Amino acid sequence: MPPFKKNISRRKFIDLGVQGSTAIGLSLPIIATTGCNSQNIKTTHGACYHDCPDTCSWTATAVDNKITEFRASQDNPYTNGKLCAKMNNFPNDVTFHPDRILTPLKRVGKKGSGEFEPISWKQAMNEVAVRLKKTLAKEGGEAVLPYSYAGTEGLVQRNSISGRFFAHIGASKLERTICGNAAVAGVMTTNGQTTGVLPEDIIHSRYIILWGTNPVTSNQHLWPLIQQAREDGAKLVVIDPYQSATAVEADWHIQPTPGTDTALALAMINVIIAEDLQDQDYVDQYTVGIKELKKHVEQYDIEAVSKITGLKEETIQTLAREYASASPALIRVLIGMEHQLNGGSAFSAVAMLPSLTGAWRHFGGGLMHMTYELFGQALNWERLELEKTIANQDIRSISMIQIGRALNDSSLSPAINALFVYNSNPAVIAPNQNLVVKGLEREDLMTVVLDHFITDTARYADYVFPATSQLEHWDLLTSWGQTYLNINEPTIPPVGEAKPNTEFFRLLANEMSFTEDYLYESDLSILKKTLETDHEYLNGVTFDTLRKNGWVKLNIPDQWMPHAKGNFKTSSGKCEFYNASNEPPIPEYRPKAYSREELSTFPLKLLTIKSTKNFLNSSHANVKELMDKEGQPVLDIHPEDAKLREIVDGAEVKAYNKNGEVLLTAKVRSKVNQGVVSMPQGYWSSLVKGGSTANALTSDLLTDKGRGGALQEARVEVTLLT
Numbered sequence: 077m078p079p080f081k082k083n084i085s086r087r088k089f090i091d092l093g094v095q096g097s098t099a100i101g102l103s104l105p106i107i108a109t110t111g112c113n114s115q116n117i118k119t120t121h122g123a124c125y126h127d128c129p130d131t132c133s134w135t136a137t138a139v140d141n142k143i144t145e146f147r148a149s150q151d152n153p154y155t156n157g158k159l160c161a162k163m164n165n166f167p168n169d170v171t172f173h174p175d176r177i178l179t180p181l182k183r184v185g186k187k188g189s190g191e192f193e194p195i196s197w198k199q200a201m202n203e204v205a206v207r208l209k210k211t212l213a214k215e216g217g218e219a220v221l222p223y224s225y226a227g228t229e230g231l232v233q234r235n236s237i238s239g240r241f242f243a244h245i246g247a248s249k250l251e252r253t254i255c256g257n258a259a260v261a262g263v264m265t266t267n268g269q270t271t272g273v274l275p276e277d278i279i280h281s282r283y284i285i286l287w288g289t290n291p292v293t294s295n296q297h298l299w300p301l302i303q304q305a306r307e308d309g310a311k312l313v314v315i316d317p318y319q320s321a322t323a324v325e326a327d328w329h330i331q332p333t334p335g336t337d338t339a340l341a342l343a344m345i346n347v348i349i350a351e352d353l354q355d356q357d358y359v360d361q362y363t364v365g366i367k368e369l370k371k372h373v374e375q376y377d378i379e380a381v382s383k384i385t386g387l388k389e390e391t392i393q394t395l396a397r398e399y400a401s402a403s404p405a406l407i408r409v410l411i412g413m414e415h416q417l418n419g420g421s422a423f424s425a426v427a428m429l430p431s432l433t434g435a436w437r438h439f440g441g442g443l444m445h446m447t448y449e450l451f452g453q454a455l456n457w458e459r460l461e462l463e464k465t466i467a468n469q470d471i472r473s474i475s476m477i478q479i480g481r482a483l484n485d486s487s488l489s490p491a492i493n494a495l496f497v498y499n500s501n502p503a504v505i506a507p508n509q510n511l512v513v514k515g516l517e518r519e520d521l522m523t524v525v526l527d528h529f530i531t532d533t534a535r536y537a538d539y540v541f542p543a544t545s546q547l548e549h550w551d552l553l554t555s556w557g558q559t560y561l562n563i564n565e566p567t568i569p570p571v572g573e574a575k576p577n578t579e580f581f582r583l584l585a586n587e588m589s590f591t592e593d594y595l596y597e598s599d600l601s602i603l604k605k606t607l608e609t610d611h612e613y614l615n616g617v618t619f620d621t622l623r624k625n626g627w628v629k630l631n632i633p634d635q636w637m638p639h640a641k642g643n644f645k646t647s648s649g650k651c652e653f654y655n656a657s658n659e660p661p662i663p664e665y666r667p668k669a670y671s672r673e674e675l676s677t678f679p680l681k682l683l684t685i686k687s688t689k690n691f692l693n694s695s696h697a698n699v700k701e702l703m704d705k706e707g708q709p710v711l712d713i714h715p716e717d718a719k720l721r722e723i724v725d726g727a728e729v730k731a732y733n734k735n736g737e738v739l740l741t742a743k744v745r746s747k748v749n750q751g752v753v754s755m756p757q758g759y760w761s762s763l764v765k766g767g768s769t770a771n772a773l774t775s776d777l778l779t780d781k782g783r784g785g786a787l788q789e790a791r792v793e794v795t796l797l798t
């Protein structure tokens with residue numbers, strides 16, 4: 077029995093669930109009377125739930141449960157009155173979209189056909205529980221796999237009650253590592269923490285390197301701050317194998333061969349040490365391993381690395397010199413370069429640069445990465461991670477990146493017989509798409525999906541349950557890209573028969589006759605308990621104050637300079653250039669080895685990137701207006717590669733490899749180097765010609781650190797479609 081105890085009945089917990097709280101109107105609506113018509117008017121604060129570093133704040137107003145106003149917070153300085161194109165029309169694009177699922181559905185056609193019929197909640201829950209009980213009795217808990225990720229960043233709806241439910245039944249654990257884990261593991265190896273320079277402080281930087289990140293598209297509220305720094309004299313350098321929307325705006329775009337970032341960073345270190353440009357005092361006081369690093373980088377001279385990266389020697393040399401000489405110098409990384417076998421090492425190597433040059437000493441200088449650790453310190457995280465105390469530590473883990481392998485692995489014991497998908501769409505977002513779909517087609521697999529729409533994954537479900545949207549449930553939102561905490565209060569009751577994810581799992585627990593109190597805690601209780609903290613970052617913040625304003629900025633020192641005097645969170649307390657217990661002790665450039673046959677059959681390196689302006693991952697990619705704005709997916713191909721294949725701009729082409737094929741329209745332009753092609757992620761297979769999208773071609777290999785997804789380790793050939 078876990079430690080969570082409460083003197084409250086199970087029934088009471090259900091009544092206090094978010095359904096109940098909305099219905100009983102914890103936020104008493106303002107009643108306005110106009111003539112003889114009375115109207116219920118309610119205005120609430122909320123925040124964007126997407127897997128985006130910006131976590132924008134908003135307010136929404138409903139009159140008689142119809143949203144009449146939905147707009148970005150005008151007073152949150154980071155949101156600054158703007159949402160992005162993905163979210164401007166959110167109430168119509170999701171909450172009230174005509175295709176939204178409003179009742180539970182049961183499959184009546186073949187898996188994948190998308191043929192369902194409505195079924196009552198009671199009947200559907202009963203049928204799911206009967207099948208689940210059978211699986212648990214016959215195969216044990218590990219035959220059940222939850223599959224969820226960042227479809228919402230909300231702490232309550234993401235994995236609170238569901239996490240407890242799956243821990244309780246002893247389900248297989250899911251390694252949720254597809255995005256960010258390799259990057260974090262890499263930076264942690266060097267610095268012991270990821271929180272470096274905070275976004276607002278970029279205005280003080282005078283030399284900014286955006287390394288594998290594209291804020292114009294995917295970190296839109298950072299971009300104006302970068303612009304401000306440039307107005308004050310900062311130089312903007314973008315390192316990206318793709319000429320992104322940000323690269324077009326940069327003072328200098330450096331375009332290395334994809335997957336060579338580790339070598340490039342080590343070559344910069346080589347130049348800096350060779351030319352004595354390091355901050356020796358900082359190195360002496362706050363780092364370990366300079367001797368070993370110096371020796372190690374000798375092999376990464378500019379001549380050798382020029383061949384690896386495809387960059388001119390003088391490009392590498394100038395970049396290193398300029399970076400080491402400018403002040404304050406900032407490197408901004410997010411996740412861009414992690415999706416390669418060598419991805420974790422790339423982040424480790426890049427993270428060494430600010431310590432080598434002493435950039436951390438200067439306000440606006442250092443490394444800017446994630447901010448989530450600040451919330452981890454500030455909030456009462458134990459409540460959210462209760463599942464960890466419930467779970468049997470010996471339960472097996474399955475990588476979300478290798479879901480296709482797991483569903484098709486006949487040697488897996490027990491086989492996965494029940495799959496619960498929520499906050500995710502593995503048929504689109506997981507690599508090796510055709511293998512994933514083959515697994516989802518298994519007749520002996522019970523697949524249950526909670527979502528707003530019949531996604532590409534839901535098409536294979538046995539049961540689909542309607543989930544609430546962000547305007548219909550409570551939540552609490554931290555951020556991994558800035559320092560504002562947001563509350564999300566429901567503006568309207570659930571539309572149709574939709575229920576929050578939490579309520580689904582409370583109901584399922586009840587149907588399974590489980591009696592543990594922790595399975596029935598209400599959303600508001602989880603939210604309030606998470607705010608019970610005496611940490612200085614949330615000094616004076618209560619549920620009531622947060623609810624009144626909607627957001628609060630963490631109370632962190634104005635001049636946040638975490639490593640000005642070392643203070644690294646490594647075991648040595650210093651920035652670790654070398655650590656004998658790491659494998660390897662210093663990052664190495666270790667590219668994937670391809671056979672000669674692979675290189676000749678599939679000569680083009682594939683980049684699959686988040687370049688869409690109107691979708692986020694696979695969210696919104698089914699909304700016609702947004703699809704129309706985005707257009708059909710295109711393949712960027714270099715003019716020389718196109719010429720070789722007699723491909724002209726606008727031609728219909730097929731990109732293929734051993735995993736699958738994708739049909740696209742060719743864009744012949746120099747957005748990529750020769751030998752590289754690029755296509756966007758996020759499109760739904762069911763809505764594009766050919767029925768496959770980027771992940772039909774990507775790799776399900778894991779990265780060197782963090783067990784992230786080495787999606788970009790893919791090669792293809794491209795031909796004209798005849």
Ligand code: SF4
Pocket residue numbers: 124125126128129130131132159160161162163296297692
């Ligand atoms: S997707 Fe990002 S930029 Fe767009 S509204 Fe949401 S948090 Fe803001």
